[in-house]
Each structure stands twice: as C-alpha cells, then as structure tokens.
Amino acid sequence: xxxxxxxxxxxxxxxxxxxxxxxxxxxxxxxxxxxxxxxxxxxxxxxxxxxxxxxxxxxxxxxxxxxxxxxxxxxxxxxxxxxxxxxxxxxxxxxxxxxxxxxxxxxxxxxxxxxxxxxxxxxxxxxxxxxxxxxxxxxxxxxxxxxxxxxxxxxxxxxxxxxxxxxxxxxxxxxxxxxxxxxxxxxxxxxxxxxxxxxxxxxxxxxxxxxxxxxxxxxxxxxxxxxxxxxxxxxxxxxxxxxxxxxxxxxxxxxxxxxxxxxxxxxxxxxxxxxxxxxxxxxxxxxxxxxxxxxxxxxxxxxxxxxxxxxxxxxxxxxxxxxxxxxxxxxxxxxxxxxxxxxxxxxxxxxxxxxxxxxxxxxxxxxxxxxxxxxxxxxxxxxxxxxxxxxxxxx
Amino acid sequence: xxxxxxxxxxxxxxxxxxxxxxxxxxxxxxxxxxxxxxxxxxxxxxxxxxxxxxxxxxxxxxxxxxxxxxxxxxxxxxxxxxxxxxxxxxxxxxxxxxxxxxxxxxxxxxxxxxxxxxxxxxxxxxxxxxxxxxxxxxxxxxxxxxxxxxxxxxxxxxxxxxxxxxxxxxxxxxxxxxxxxxxxxxxxxxxxxxxxxxxxxxxxxxxxxxxxxxxxxxxxxxxxxxxxxxxxxxxxxxxxxxxxxxxxxxxxxxxxxxxxxxxxxxxxxxxxxxxxxxxxxxxxxxxxxxxxxxxxxxxxxxxxxxxxxxxxxxxxxxxxxxxxxxxxxxxxxxxxxxxxxxxxxxxxxxxxxxxxxxxxxxxxxxxxxxxxxxxxxxxxxxxxxxxxxxxxxxxxxxxxxxxxxxxxxxxxxxxxxxxxxxxxxxxxxxxxxxxxxxxxxxxxxxxxxxxxxxxxxxxxxxxxxxxxxxxxxxxxxxxxxxxxxxxxxxxxxx
Numbered sequence: 001x002x003x004x005x006x007x008x009x010x011x012x013x014x015x016x017x018x019x020x021x022x023x024x025x026x027x028x029x030x031x032x033x034x035x036x037x038x039x040x041x042x043x044x045x046x047x048x049x050x051x052x053x054x055x056x057x058x059x060x061x062x063x064x065x066x067x068x069x070x071x072x073x074x075x076x077x078x079x080x081x082x083x084x085x086x087x088x089x090x091x092x093x094x095x096x097x098x099x100x101x102x103x104x105x106x107x108x109x110x111x112x113x114x115x116x117x118x119x120x121x122x123x124x125x126x127x128x129x130x131x132x133x134x135x136x137x138x139x140x141x142x143x144x145x146x147x148x149x150x151x152x153x154x155x156x157x158x159x160x161x162x163x164x165x166x167x168x169x170x171x172x173x174x175x176x177x178x179x180x181x182x183x184x185x186x187x188x189x190x191x192x193x194x195x196x197x198x199x200x201x202x203x204x205x206x207x208x209x210x211x212x213x214x215x216x217x218x219x220x221x222x223x224x225x226x227x228x229x230x231x232x233x234x235x236x237x238x239x240x241x242x243x244x245x246x247x248x249x250x251x252x253x254x255x256x257x258x259x260x261x262x263x264x265x266x267x268x269x270x271x272x273x274x275x276x277x278x279x280x281x282x283x284x285x286x287x288x289x290x291x292x293x294x295x296x297x298x299x300x301x302x303x304x305x306x307x308x309x310x311x312x313x314x315x316x317x318x319x320x321x322x323x324x325x326x327x328x329x330x331x332x333x334x335x336x337x338x339x340x341x342x343x344x345x346x347x348x349x350x351x352x353x354x355x356x357x358x359x360x361x362x363x364x365x366x367x368x369x370x371x372x373x374x375x376x377x378x379x380x381x382x383x384x385x386x387x388x389x390x391x392x393x394x395x
Numbered sequence: 396x397x398x399x400x401x402x403x404x405x406x407x408x409x410x411x412x413x414x415x416x417x418x419x420x421x422x423x424x425x426x427x428x429x430x431x432x433x434x435x436x437x438x439x440x441x442x443x444x445x446x447x448x449x450x451x452x453x454x455x456x457x458x459x460x461x462x463x464x465x466x467x468x469x470x471x472x473x474x475x476x477x478x479x480x481x482x483x484x485x486x487x488x489x490x491x492x493x494x495x496x497x498x499x500x501x502x503x504x505x506x507x508x509x510x511x512x513x514x515x516x517x518x519x520x521x522x523x524x525x526x527x528x529x530x531x532x533x534x535x536x537x538x539x540x541x542x543x544x545x546x547x548x549x550x551x552x553x554x555x556x557x558x559x560x561x562x563x564x565x566x567x568x569x570x571x572x573x574x575x576x577x578x579x580x581x582x583x584x585x586x587x588x589x590x591x592x593x594x595x596x597x598x599x600x601x602x603x604x605x606x607x608x609x610x611x612x613x614x615x616x617x618x619x620x621x622x623x624x625x626x627x628x629x630x631x632x633x634x635x636x637x638x639x640x641x642x643x644x645x646x647x648x649x650x651x652x653x654x655x656x657x658x659x660x661x662x663x664x665x666x667x668x669x670x671x672x673x674x675x676x677x678x679x680x681x682x683x684x685x686x687x688x689x690x691x692x693x694x695x696x697x698x699x700x701x702x703x704x705x706x707x708x709x710x711x712x713x714x715x716x717x718x719x720x721x722x723x724x725x726x727x728x729x730x731x732x733x734x735x736x737x738x739x740x741x742x743x744x745x746x747x748x749x750x751x752x753x754x755x756x757x758x759x760x761x762x763x764x765x766x767x768x769x770x771x772x773x774x775x776x777x778x779x780x781x782x783x784x785x786x787x788x789x790x791x792x793x794x795x796x797x798x799x800x801x802x803x804x805x806x807x808x809x810x811x812x813x814x815x816x817x818x819x820x821x822x823x824x825x826x827x828x829x830x831x832x833x834x835x836x837x838x839x840x841x842x843x844x845x846x847x848x849x850x851x852x853x854x855x856x857x858x859x860x861x862x863x864x865x866x867x868x869x870x871x872x873x874x875x876x877x878x879x880x881x882x883x884x885x886x887x888x889x
Contacts, residue, residue, distance in 0.1 A: 043495075078496075078499060079495070079496055079499075208446045208449060208450065209442075209443045209446035209447070209450075210439050210440075210442070210443045210446075236447065237446070237447050237450045237451075238450060238451060238454060239447070239451055248454075249602075250602040251454065251457060251458065251461070252454075255453070255454065255457050256450065256454075296446070296450065298449070298450060298453060337461075338457075340460060340461065340464035341464050341467060341468065
C-alpha cells in the first residue's frame with residue numbers, strides 16, 4: 001500500500017485543493033489512486049474544493065469531514081485542508097457508502113442501511129475494519145453503530161469520528177462523500193481481506209469522588225442519579241447553581257465528563273455533557289445506560305499526554321512488527337482545549353512512539369468511535385468522548 | 396420421670412443461654428460491622444467532600460490557565476499582526492494583512508475597519524473579515540446612517556466592548572442582526588487625527604467571555620494600526636514629493652539636453668561658418684599678400700618710402716591674418732572631426748629639442764632660459780608628432796610672451812597613472828584665478844598690460860586644448876597672478 005499526504009492553507013479554494021493533491025501525489029509514487037480521505041477546516045467547506053479534487057483524482061471514492069483543525073506531521077493547523085491518498089495492492093478490498101437525512105428515519109435504521117450498503121460491495125470477502133464518519137449533531141449516534149454492527153458484524157473493529165459542532169466556527173461542519181458535502185448524514189468505508197492495522201484508544205481521565213448509580217435515563221439523557229435530578233451531581237461538585245453550570249457548560253463538558261464503568265473492569269467510558277435540561281436532566285454526547293455506575297472524571301495535561309502515549313503504544317503493539325504507512329488520528333476537541341498551548345505535544349508523542357517520519361493525518365472530533373478494550377478489539381464498538389483513537393495502517 | 400424433666404429443663408435452659416449468648420455475640424458483631432460501615436461511609440463522604448474541593452479548585456485553575464493561554468496566544472497574535480502591518484508602507488496592504496488567522500487567535504472571527512473620509516463626509520469600509528457581500532452592505536449603510544454617533548465615539552477615544560459598553564451603546568438585536576456577533580470590541584483608530592476610524596471585532600461564539608485583557612490587546616492593535624497608517628501616509632507624502640522632484644529633474648534634464656543639442660547645432664553652424672569664412676578669407680588674403688609682395692619688389696615701379704612702410708605693414712598684418720585664419724581652420728577641422736591624428740610612439744625629448752631649436756633664437760633674444768628635464772622612463776608617448784609640436788610651440792611661445800627678460804621656462808614630464816603628464820612652467824606674470832577656465836576658449840585674452848601691448852589672436856590655447864583632447868588627454872593650468880604659470884597636459888604612453 002502506498003499512502004500520500006498533502007496539506008495546503010492557500011486561501012483560494014481551487015489552488016488549495018490542487019496544492020494539497022499535488023503534495024500528496026509523491027507519496028503514491030506514481031501508483032494508481034484508489035481512495036482518498038479529505039479533512040478540512042470549515043473555511044474549505046466549498047464546492048470548488050470537492051470539484052477540483054474530483055477532477056484531479058478522476059472521481060475516485062472520497063470520504064472525509066470538517067474539523068476545527070487538521071493535524072499532521074508538521075503540526076496542528078486551524079486553517080487548511082489535508083488530503084490523504086491511498087494506492088491499494090491487490091488483496092485489499094473496500095466499499096464506501098453513505099446514508100443521508102438520518103433525522104428522517106431512526107438512527108438504528110440508518111445504521112442498518114449503512115451496514116447493508118457497505119456489505120453490498122464486500123460480498124464473499126473477509127471483513128476486517130470499518131471507518132465511519134458521522135454528523136456530530138445526530139442525537140442518538142450510538143444506535144447508528146448498533147444498527148451498523150447488526151449488519152456487518154462485531155468480529156472486527158469499527159473506528160470513526162463525528163464532526164465537531166461545539167462552537168460558532170464549526171456549527172456548519174459537514175461530512176464529505178464523493179463530490180458531496182453533507183449534513184445530517186453518516187458515511188463509512190468497509191475494508192476486507194489483507195489490510196493490516198493496529199488500534200489504540202485512551203482518554204487519560206481519572207475517577208474522582210464516590211460512585212453513583214444512574215437511576216433513571218433514556219438514550220443519552222440522564223434524568224436521575226441516586227434518585228436525585230442529574231444536575232444535582234454537578235451542582236454538588238462544582239458548587240454552582242443551574243444557570244452557573246449552563247454558563248460554564250463548555251468548560252464542564254471538557255474538564256469533567258462522567259465515567260461509566262461499563263465492563264466493571266474500571267475501564268471508564270467517558271460521557272461529556274452536552275446540555276442541561278430545565279427539569280434538571282443532563283444530556284450527554286453518547287448513550288448513558290440506566291443502572292450504570294458513574295463517577296465524575298478529572299484529568300490534567302500530564303495525564304492527557306500520557307494517555308496519548310499509551311494509545312500510540314497500544315496501536316503499535318497491536319500492529320506487531322509491521323511499520324505503519326499511515327496513522328489516522330481521531331482526537332477529541334476537548335483534549336485540545338485541556339492541553340491549550342501544549343496541544344502540539346500530542347503529535348510529538350505520536351512521532352516519538354512511531355518514528356518522526358511516519359505519516360500522520362488527524363482530525364478533531366466531538367465523539368470518537370472504537371471498541372472499549374482496544375488491545376482485544378473484538379466486540380461492540382462504542383462512542384467515546386474526550387479520547388484519542390490512533391489507527392495505525394500498515395497495508 | 397422427674398429427673399428427665401429436670402434434665403430437659405436444664406438442657407433447654409443451657410441451650411437458651413448458649414443461643415442467647417451467640418445471639419448477643421452476633422448482635423455485637425453486627426453492631427460492630429454497622430459501626431465500621433458507618434465509619435467507612437463517613438470516610439467516603441469525607442473523601443467525596445474532598446473531591447468536591449479538588450474539582451472546584453481544579454475548575455478555577457483551569458479557568459485561570461485558559462485565560463493565561465488566551466492572553467499568551469493573544470500576545471503572540473498581536474506580535475505577529477504588529478510585525479505584519481509595520482512591514483508595509485502601503486495603506487491598502489496594511490488592511491490586507493489583518494488576516495483571519497491572527498484575529499482568530501485573538502478570539503474573533505469577525506472584523507471590520509472603517510475610516511472617515513473627510514472629503515465625502517462618510518465612513519469608508521477598509522476591511523471586512525467573516526462577512527458576506529450582503530452583510531457588508533447592510534453594515535455599511537448602518538454605520539453611515541449613524542455616522543455622527545460613530546464620530547462621537549471615536550472622538551471619545553475609548554475602547555468599548557460587551558464588557559464595558561453602556562447598555563445603550565448597541566442593542567443585542569443590532570449586534571446580532573447587523574454585525575452578526577454576540578460579543579464585540581470597538582476601538583478607535585487615530586482618534587485625534589483627521590483620517591480617523593475604528594476597528595470592530597466580534598464573535599458569535601456564545602462561550603466567549605470578553606475580558607479587560609482582550610480590550611487592552613485590541614486597543615494596542617488599533618494603536619499599532621494607527622501608527623502604521625500614519626507611517627504609510629507619511630511615506631506616501633514623501634514618495635509623492637520625491638516623484639514630483641524626479642519629474643522636475645527629468646523635465647530640467649530634458650530641457651538641458653535640448654539646450655545642449657541646440658548649443659551643439661549652433662557650435663556646428665559656427666564651425667562651418669568659421670571654416671567657410673576662413674576659406675573665403677584665405678583666397679583674397681593670398682592675393683593681397685601677393686600684390687603687396689610684388690609692389691615691394693619695385694618691379695612695378697619705384698615705391699616711395701612712406702608707401703613701402705605701409706606695404707610692409709600690409710604684408711605683416713596679412714601674415715598675422717593668414718596665421719589666424721589657419722588656426723581657425725585647424726580648430727574647425729578638429730571640431731568637425733575632419734582631422735585624422737596619425738598616432739605613433741614618439742620620444743618627448745626629440746620633440747622638445749626640435750621646438751627648442753626652432754625657438755632658441757627668440758629665447759636668446761628675450762634672455763629667457765629654457766630648462767628641459769625629461770624623465771627617460773616617461774618620455775615615450777603615442778602622439779601625432781606634428782600636432783604635439785604645435786602644442787609645445789604654442790605653450791612655449793605663450794610662456795615667452797608673458798615671461799620677463801631673465802626669466803625661466805621649464806619643461807618636465809612624469810607618469811600619471813596610465814598617462815604621461817607634461818608640465819610647462821614659466822616665471823611670468825601669471826593668470827588670475829577667474830580667467831584660468833576661460834583661457835582655453837576661443838578669442839579669449841586675459842586682460843593684462845602685456846596682452847594690451849602684444850598682439851595675439853586668442854586662438855592658440857583653444858587649438859592646443861582641442862589637439863590634446865583629440866589625443867584622449869586633458870589640459871589644465873595652475874597659476875597665481877605674479878607667480879608664474881604651469882600648463883599641464885596628459886598624453887597616452889607610447
């Protein structure tokens with residue numbers, strides 16, 4: 001497999017698209033381009049970008065998403081576009097699919113439809129990895145995964161990211177599929193047969209305070225914790241009234257998610273706060289099953305960076321002795337906010353683990369999708385918050 | 396029977412006692428466990444209380460860290476912006492360099508710069524970042540509809556924001572519907588100047604908290620912007636003045652070139668005129684001289700002494716006139732390029748010796764000593780021998796004319812770079828400073844008693860200068876009235 005990465009921050013959309021493709025081409029080493037990923041900041045969400053790329057690459061399958069900043073070997077850029085080109089050897093199969101207007105049907109049905117369409121192109125081939133991009137505004141995203149895995153199976157990992165809609169700059173964030181820029185959609189790729197990869201996902205948040213039980217919840221909304229309104233938990237810990245909490249929602253969401261101990265093995269699945277309802281219910285960026293034990297989580301820059309190192313090491317370990325051709329990084333925007341001016345350190349850590357020349361292409365996300373225990377990845381995939389997922393692809 | 400009853404009662408009592416004892420022990424254990432559980436719960440609650448303190452402290456630390464990070468990033472962005480705008484002296488370029496990249500680092504994705512146009516009496520938009528054409532038009536109309544209010548705000552020289560502006564400064568609706576922002580900072584540019592204006596930055600990010608630090612950063616930015624605009628305007632002024640000056644210089648140069656061309660044309664006309672007049676004069680002069688000579692021979696009859704004296708005068712003046720006409724013709728030929736110099740290596744010593752032979756009689760007669768000091772290693776020159784002999788004859792002849800009896804004329808030579816310099820000095824009356832340039836002009840004669848007595852054409856030195864220049868050399872004089880003169884000229888090495 002040959003992989004080429006090209007970046008451009010040109011202000012002109014056509015020039016930027018051309019420059020990014022041109023910069024990626026040498027990595028392909030004159031091979032045939034089979035697949036492309038496009039990660040761009042909102043500014044480059046323009047029809048001319050997709051048109052130029054489609055013309056340059058002769059309409060090959062393309063997937064991607066908007067991100068508050070793109071991440072690659074040279075750093076993190078809040079303005080620019082990143083093109084990743086793949087030239088695949090014989091023996092690696094893939095199929096791409098997209099489901100639009102998710103809000104007009106159930107998330108479960110959308111996931112099932114996406115699974116069916118992905119399977120359609122991979123009949124008779126051993127499936128081994130799927131990558132999914134979804135619109136961050138879809139409410140019950142976990143059911144998309146559920147529906148998808150119902151169709152394509154749980155014997156191989158599903159990794160992915162959803163667009164970030166946390167602030168004004170990113171509220172119109174969209175997905176890319178072929179020559180389309182889409183909202184209210186989910187798209188993905190299913191790889192089959194001989195693709196070798198390693199996966200690592202970690203968050204670096206630690207539990208604090210006593211465990212509590214979700215006594216009433218539905219989907220991604222917690223109504224009651226320990227038989228009290230969900231918001232009481234945050235009021236107690238942060239000593240703020242509801243309006244104070246709402247005012248600091250961004251900061252609370254970033255720094256103090258809830259940790260759900262789903263497996264009872266102290267592997268906490270983070271849930272960042274999305275909104276506070278008038279009745280005191282809490283809405284999270286991910287499902288919150290009733291009866292689960294939850295704890296307030298806290299992190300620090302050091303712990304966050306250490307988790308990046310652990311995720312990279314896990315991905316490297318699960319890849320074995322093979323050298324990766326590409327590191328796809330799906331990184332929560334919350335981590336960038338927590339790290340502040342040290343956000344570039346994550347790239348340095350990844351380079352430190354894999355070697356400085358290993359190509360990196362990454363995006364900032366609202367939620368990340370991956371199995372819970374990434375070292376033994378068989379099983380159900382979950383939506384994660386505040387986590388970094390590193391997918392090392394060796395070809 | 397009695398005994399067995401007693402035994403049963405005793406056994407039952409013992410069992411009851413044992414069971415009671417066990418129950419008591421159990422109850423004590425349960426109580427102990429309950430105490431321990433209560434203790435653990437209290438510890439857990441205590442730890443939970445500590446956790447709350449930790450979370451609250453952490454939240455405060457994160458808030459401070461965020462503000463600090465924001466300030467540091469803002470300072471870096473401000474430094475970058477200041478550098479970018481200070482590195483250009485073109486006004487439009489200054490506004491172009493207010494890029495989204497820097498402004499986003501300051502926390503704003505919307506930017507407007509308006510400057511007051513004194514002639515049109517309205518605000519002109521200089522930069523709009525983060526707005527569509529339609530939005531820009533709406534903002535433009537709104538600003539100019541409220542221009543007096545804006546001018547007053549600028550005049551107050553205060554930076555205002557969502558944090559510090561009074562409630563009636565801008566309504567939330569106007570801010571959101573026209574300026575498309577939830578939070579803003581307004582800062583005047585050059586409030587004391589005629590070309591004043593303002594910078595507006597805004598954000599839609601609902602989580603933004605405008606601080607005094609943000610106001611301070613934007614105020615610094617507008618000060619820098621004002622300075623850059625001032626510099627650009629000063630530069631433009633200087634540049635325009637320089638352009639004006641250059642235009643004038645070009646015009647004057649063109650006029651001077653035209654005048655020079657005119658002078659050249661006139662000079663050529665003069666040369667042609669002198670040449671043709673000289674030619675025309677030479678023929679009748681030859682006849683006059685010829686007839687005078689015939690008359691003097693007496694072949695046409697005896698001539699009275701008075702008539703002979705007059706004829707001698709005619710003959711002598713004719714000779715002078717012929718000499719003058721010849722000099723004029725030579726100058727004309729040289730000027731018009733008709734004279735070809737036959738350059739060949741010659742020894743200065745030989746030329747000077749020949750001239751010395753020629754003039755020795757006159758030198759002796761006038762009791763003037765000629766001293767020749769020729770350096771052998773600087774005596775070979777590339778010259779037209781005939782022409783350079785004329786130079787020496789003219790210069791020595793001149794020196795003789797102005798050097799009193801008992802005086803001295805000396806000739807020397809030396810290397811001067813690539814050239815050979817020859818100096819002809821005398822101990823004569825010298826030349827006044829103001830006449831030293833003019834003596835090489837045609838017909839110029841220094842106003843002194845000797846010139847009033849001794850006749851001359853005023854063409855000798857003009858001819859000498861042209862001959863030397865035709866040899867690619869230079870000629871000049873150093874003299875002081877009453878202290879003699881030194882004529883120096885250069886020739887190419889032979």
